[in-house]
Amino acid sequence: MENSIKPIDLRKAEVLDTSRRGDGRQRVMKVVHNEKFVILKCYGLKRRLPRVLFRQFGSLFLGGKSSITAKARHDTELDVLAFWKQEGFDVPEVYPLPKLPQDISNCIAMEYIPSPTVAKVLQDDQKSLVLKKEVIARYARVWGKRHARALELGEPRLLQEHPTLSHVFVSRDRLVHFDFETVFTRKKDLERLVRREIVGILRSMAKTSGDGFYPLLDTLLDAYPDLSHFRQTACELLRYGTVPVMGWTAMFHRLTRRKKRYTKRLDFTKTLAKALESRCCP
Secondary structure, X not given: OXXXXXXXXXXXXXXXXXXXXXXXXXXXXXXXXXXXXXXXXEOOOOOOHHHHHHHHHHHHHHOXXXXXXXXXXXXXXXXHHHHHHHOOXXXXXXXXXXXXXXXXXXXXXXXXXXXXXXXXXXXOOOOOHHHHHHHHHHHHHHHHHHHHHHHHHOOHHHOOOOOOHHHEEEEOOEEEEOOOOOOEOOOOOHHHHHHHHHHHHHHHHHHHHHHHHHHHHHHHHHHOOOOHHHHHHHHHHHHHOOOOOOHHHHHHHHHHOOOHHHHOOHHHHHHXXXXXXXXXXX
């Protein structure tokens, strides 16, 4: 009976995202299954194999992150989606995997959410500042709870490896996080990873909100429950220009602060650090 079920015809799928490097298997598609839209995320190599092996070494042994092979990223995402849901943080629903063509593997079927991301809401000039503040306040409250829970459990899976407001959908009263292919695995120094996530989200907010950034920053700080994380973040930004992933990597940030990628955002980093100091420090 199972063999008589036809696989989904991926030729009719709408490709939402794809990696043009690597083996071409890394894709996010919108397909129709059981008369409704479903997201099908399939994992492949994102780089050529020699570079994957080089980055694998850096990810595992230098960055303290999970494996970046296709199978490992598939398994990591499934695991983290289940864990976030277990802890009460909103993520897309995972569905039983439909039958796929034989040459397609390492895929996850999940809920399709036809809503903008937080980043898109902040970019939209048609949205009022009042609405944007409401979204940021909601985000900050959930964000603070997640940070507190991560520290309570000693659990790095509750912290985003690539923190950005482009990975959070705003769907009515839901704030739905997605994209968990890679996570930190080291359980030591989780507070540093919290501060690293703070910097990533603040940079994302600044990039997408334009002139509304500082009013939104005030809203975020008013709603976030523990400003001690922000105080330490301000200190590290002024000292290193970022929050090092691990303590010993701070020396590399000192050596490379004159490099183009650091000097390009140095003015913003100083402004952000001073803004945090004035709002968070007694």
